[in-house]
Amino acid sequence: MHQKKDKKIKIGITHGDFNGIGYELILKSFLDKRMLGFFIPVIYGSSKLASYYRKTLRMPELSYNIIRDPSQARANKPNLINISNQELKVEMGKVDKTAGEMARLALEKAVADLQSGKIDALVTAPIHKESIHSDKFDFPGHTEFFTKKCHPKEGTLMIMLKDELRIAMMTGHIPLKDVPAMITEESLTKKLRLFDHSLKEDFAIQKPKIAVLGLNPHAGDQGVIGKEDRTVIRPAVKKLQENGMHVFGPYPADGFFGSGNYRKFDGIMAMYHDQGMLPFKVLAFEEGVNFTAGLPIVRTSPAHGTAFDIVGKNKANIQSFKNALFAALDIYLNRHESSINLE
Numbered sequence: 001m002h003q004k005k006d007k008k009i010k011i012g013i014t015h016g017d018f019n020g021i022g023y024e025l026i027l028k029s030f031l032d033k034r035m036l037g038f039f040i041p042v043i044y045g046s047s048k049l050a051s052y053y054r055k056t057l058r059m060p061e062l063s064y065n066i067i068r069d070p071s072q073a074r075a076n077k078p079n080l081i082n083i084s085n086q087e088l089k090v091e092m093g094k095v096d097k098t099a100g101e102m103a104r105l106a107l108e109k110a111v112a113d114l115q116s117g118k119i120d121a122l123v124t125a126p127i128h129k130e131s132i133h134s135d136k137f138d139f140p141g142h143t144e145f146f147t148k149k150c151h152p153k154e155g156t157l158m159i160m161l162k163d164e165l166r167i168a169m170m171t172g173h174i175p176l177k178d179v180p181a182m183i184t185e186e187s188l189t190k191k192l193r194l195f196d197h198s199l200k201e202d203f204a205i206q207k208p209k210i211a212v213l214g215l216n217p218h219a220g221d222q223g224v225i226g227k228e229d230r231t232v233i234r235p236a237v238k239k240l241q242e243n244g245m246h247v248f249g250p251y252p253a254d255g256f257f258g259s260g261n262y263r264k265f266d267g268i269m270a271m272y273h274d275q276g277m278l279p280f281k282v283l284a285f286e287e288g289v290n291f292t293a294g295l296p297i298v299r300t301s302p303a304h305g306t307a308f309d310i311v312g313k314n315k316a317n318i319q320s321f322k323n324a325l326f327a328a329l330d331i332y333l334n335r336h337e338s339s340i341n342l343e
Helices: 022-029 033-037 047-056 097-115 142-150 176-182 185-201 228-242 253-258 273-284 319-342
Strands: 010-014 040-045 065-067 079-082 121-124 157-162 165-169 210-213 247-251 267-270 289-293 299-302
Touching: 010 097, 010 319, 022 040, 022 047, 022 319, 033 040, 040 047, 040 097, 047 079, 097 121, 097 142, 121 319, 142 289, 142 299, 157 185, 157 273, 165 185, 165 273, 185 210, 185 228, 185 267, 185 289, 210 228, 210 253, 228 247, 247 253, 253 273, 267 273, 289 319, 299 319
Parallel strands: 010 040, 010 121, 040 079, 065 079, 121 299, 165 267, 210 247, 210 267
Antiparallel strands: 157 165, 157 289, 289 299
16 A cells, blocks of 8 residues: 555654653754654653653753544644553653653553554664563563564564664674574574665665674684684675675674775674674764664664663753654655555
């Protein structure tokens, strides 16, 4: 079913951990009324919490529509759905299970609306992993939560992005000692195919060029420093090349970023979390976006956390959050365009 040209896209926004900077990011982003010209925001949170932070951050001019369902959302202001009528106590910068539970409830409600088509895409404000962890949320982070909720056939892939820089993680939130066992020729091939598909469909790159980083220092030095680069990564890359994919490597990670070689590729596959996150956050910390590829829905988030140390001080940089909003919009539109072209 084609989207009507006059339909304005609805982007859901979860409030995250309310003792963190989530409300500051959301409220400050929509102080700029030009944002409403691009999409209709639907915030999943609490009007009382929003009012508390609006007062704390001295934003009396900002107002929003309180609605019960995304179908009631209007384009003239941000829209807010109350996820709970519970009395909530804000303790800025504190780890609190109630804040974690409210973050979970916002996610549950937003995902249900996303899967039923009431909203078109979702941006998640930061959660605090200790606060939110419970029997109802037994996940290391957002990525694993959405993977469980959506059951994608080919799995998911965490992609960190800023402009032309896109770094994907072969393995996610797992201990470093468990990484080598997770990297097999089959699993790497599957993730690289998923990355290639996402670059084409989500980012509209017709012939993406992907670099694969080595697992070991110096990409193993021909087997002298570990054998995985030679026996697992290189064969996977070679087979994909033979099947027409523009994938290259493995490259030693330090030299790859140090030399600026990363600028020559549309996507980079890191073998483990910190191998990709460290250079990404050095290059793009205040502007980066986290995107979960492979899901049937569109979900992005800012690349930083709850920033408990600066909550309520009006110091949060909103650029990463705004970039996450626009990335969600762009990816949704790219997918829509791709689906039309396939028909």
